[in-house]
Each structure stands twice: as structure tokens, then as C-alpha cells.
Amino acid sequence: MxxxxxxxxxxxPAAKPAGWKTFLAWLLWGWLGLVxxxxxxxxxxxxxxxxxxxxxxxxxxHVPTAWVSFLAFLAAGVWSVLYLARGxxxxxxxAAAVAVELGLAYCVLATLTGSVWSRIEWGAFWNWDPRxxxxxxxxxxxxxxxxxxxxxxxxxxxxxxxAAYAVLGLAVAPFLYFVLPRMMPYxxxxxxxxxxxxxxxxxxxxxxxxxxxxxxxxxxxxxMHNLALRSRLLAERLEEEAQL
Numbered sequence: 531m532x533x534x535x536x537x538x539x540x541x542x543p544a545a546k547p548a549g550w551k552t553f554l555a556w557l558l559w560g561w562l563g564l565v566x567x568x569x570x571x572x573x574x575x576x577x578x579x580x581x582x583x584x585x586x587x588x589x590x591x592h593v594p595t596a597w598v599s600f601l602a603f604l605a606a607g608v609w610s611v612l613y614l615a616r617g618x619x620x621x622x623x624x625a626a627a628v629a630v631e632l633g634l635a636y637c638v639l640a641t642l643t644g645s646v647w648s649r650i651e652w653g654a655f656w657n658w659d660p661r662x663x664x665x666x667x668x669x670x671x672x673x674x675x676x677x678x679x680x681x682x683x684x685x686x687x688x689x690x691x692x693a694a695y696a697v698l699g700l701a702v703a704p705f706l707y708f709v710l711p712r713m714m715p716y717x718x719x720x721x722x723x724x725x726x727x728x729x730x731x732x733x734x735x736x737x738x739x740x741x742x743x744x745x746x747x748x749x750x751x752x753x754m755h756n757l758a759l760r761s762r763l764l765a766e767r768l769e770e771e772a773q774l
Contacts, residue, residue, distance in 0.1 A: 613689060624766075641666065644665070
């Protein structure tokens with residue numbers, strides 16, 4: 531007695547990542563490596579306008595992380611607008627949530643590096659500087675966004691309310707990052723970085739490294755966001771298929 535062979539589907543090899551994506555990933559890590567190296571080896575050994583002329587190098591990491599946290603919160607608001615305006619696509623809702631999560635991570639890093647700077651420059655980890663206070667308020671505001679998402683079980687209701695909250699953040703974030711600190715009559719932040727003219731006034735090499743760091747950290751955010759978004763959507767799709 532013979533048995534007919536079982537037709538099993540051929541297993542396709544896993545798709546290899548596109549060459550240009552691999553190139554961009556290596557370019558990003560190389561860029562960040564150069565920024566770190568330049569921050570310690572290329573910029574001037576001392577900088578005027580800082581009480582501790584050596585420890586000022588922390589600004590090459592503190593300022594970019596603060597900038598990217600602001601950018602992430604704005605991106606969350608934009609994706610939330612798209613969610614509300616374009617048929618409430620699940621992808622836009624998840625993209626906004628991931629942006630807030632990463633924005634909070636960058637915001638925590640900015641707060642921690644700022645606290646280290648505060649301890650070195652001003653003698654205490656916390657001095658109630660207007661910028662210290664405003665970034666903590668931003669942390670609380672966007673942490674509440676995640677609490678809101680976790681408190682609502684219905685996907686559609688959660689998406690609508692979370693999107694409305696993130697859209698409100700399009701006004702709150704610029705106010706906390708740029709308007710509120712300048713409304714205060716004082717600031718301990720050094721003049722070469724934040725001054726009355728709202729401009730950056732520093733040595734050219736320092737400025738180049740600072741801007742390069744901002745570019746690198748921004749690219750890192752969007753890379754991590756893309757990975758997290760794809761992973762989250764894939765996990766949800768697999769969960770839905772498992773329930774069928």
C-alpha cells in the first residue's frame with residue numbers, strides 16, 4: 531500500500547534587508563560615533579561662558595535629547611491629526627503612541643543629563659530653573675497621555691480621545707519648551723546656549739558638533755520609531771490571526 535506524498539508548502543528564505551537600509555543604518559552609527567569623538571577630541575578643551583569649562587561637553591548630548599523629545603511630541607500630534615482626518619487608520623494611532631513613548635524616553639534623558647549638568651555647574655541636581663521645571667511639566671503631560679490610553683479598553687474610543695489629547699499637545703509642547711521659560715525673569719542656563727536674543731552664540735566647532743548631534747539624534751528617533759511601529763503592528767496582526 532502506497533501513500534500519496536503530502537504536499538507541504540515550500541519554506542521561503544527570510545527576506546534580506548534592503549542594501550540601502552543597511553547602508554543608512556551604518557551611516558547613522560558612524561555619524562553618531564563621529565559626534566561622540568568630536569565632542570571629546572575636536573572641540574575646544576575649554577569654553578567661555580561656563581562655570582566649569584571642561585564639563586560643558588555634556589551639552590552636546592543634553593541639548594539634542596531635549597530637542598528630539600520636543601520633535602517626538604510634535605510628531606505624535608501630527609500623526610494624531612492624520613488619525614482623525616483620514617478615517618482613523620490604526621497605523622496613525624499606533625504611530626502617535628510610539629512617538630510619545632520615545633519622546634518620553636528622550637525627555638527623561640534630557641532631564642537626567644540636565645540634572646548632572648546642574649550638579650556640576652550650580653551645585654545641586656535641582657535648582658528650579660525655568661527650563662528644568664517646564665520639561666518636567668512636559669513629562670507629566672505626556673505621561674498622562676499613556677495613562678489615558680491604558681485606561682480605555684475600546685480601541686476606537688481610545689484612539690479618538692488619545693488623538694485629541696496629542697493634538698492639544700501641538701500647542702502645549704511649544705509653550706512649555708520655548709514660551710514658558712522665556713516668560714520667567716531669570717534662567718541659570720548659560721548665555722552661549724540660551725540668551726536674551728534666543729540665539730546660539732558659541733565657537734564654530736562647538737556649534738558644528740551640537741548641530742551634528744541634533745541631526746544624529748533626530749535620525750535615531752525616526753529609525754527607532756519605524757522599528758517600533760512595524761513591530762507593534764506585526765504583533766497586533768499576529769494576535770488577530772491567532773484569534774480566528
